[in-house]
Amino acid sequence: MGKIDNSRRARKKPTAAKAAGPAAARGARMTDVARLAEVSIMTVSRALRHPAVVDPETLKRIHGAINATGYLPNRIAGSLASQRSNIVGLVVPSLRNSLFAETVKGVADTLGADFDLMIADSGYVLDGEETAVAAFLSQRVCGIVLHNTKHTPRTRRLIQSAGIPCVETGNLVRRPIDMVASFSNRKAAFEMTAFLVGKGYRRIAFVSLPLRDNDRARERQSGYLQALKQFGLPVDRRIVLESTPGLRGGAHALIELMKVRPKIEAVFLTGDVLATGALLEANRNGWLVPDTIAIAGSDDNELQECVSPALTSLRFPRYDIGCTAASMLLNRISGNLPAAHIVDLGFQIIPRQST
Incomplete structure (x- = not known):
């Protein structure tokens, strides 16, 4: 054997x-x-x-x-070898404003555990965004999400020279730095003004944040003015205001508007806090809403639904915008081209008792 x-x-x-x-x-x-x-x-x-x-x-x-x-x-070693990290940079105008929280959550949820998210506050100024972008690039981020769609020339040069994907989310611009996922502020303001006209209001005031360095505010004012023109309504510059942010800003704007003669019938405030401030001021003064003055807002949220009377508002899909922006980045980081470099996620008018 x-x-x-x-x-x-x-x-x-x-x-x-x-x-x-x-x-x-x-x-x-x-x-x-x-x-x-x-x-x-x-x-x-x-x-x-x-x-x-x-x-x-x-x-x-x-x-x-x-x-x-x-x-x-070893992400550090990997970033040294590839000259890129697994970090995505996100710049918002303010970390104190809950308006941007849904977009941040959408980005974070979509990136998941494979990427880290670094968030910066630009303080509503273009130089602040430039500083944040420069800091991100020094960390070799692999992609950037920006709320702003207006930037300093240096910010544009920095991002374009870095050769990394970038998605802007604050407005549906025709010529983004790279890609954009958003909605049209001009169209949204036009449609809200048209809605108020359809309700029978003719003396419609408009309140926005300051236009300087804020293309979103300018686009919204432009949509409002376009609607007045289309419906043959006169433009009274005394009732087209720029306001400081916050509840007091909305309240003060309404006080000034109520002094104008002939009397206004409705006011469209392009922000959730501005509109809420105006409504609280109307209630405090005994100005019946909508009988004495109709009030419409923007950036709909739970607060506008719960105040009395509930506020008519524009609703923007901010969570979906964050998810879409992150998906576009991930496609590019993976070497794939997105289906489109300009994505319009639209908006809704939510009619309530204030109009």
């Missing part, structure tokens, strides 16, 4: 638990993940950086191997 050559026996593949043991003891490496998933180190690296371009079954095996070995990707 011949002897059995043990060296030629078929060798079983190591189980995940056994394979993970030595790796866990010394700290798992990418080579351990590649060995367990039966792929090359290059494929593991690609799966970590650009998962969308890796075969789904292969990606599943790689993630299983990562879980089994306890491998933690």
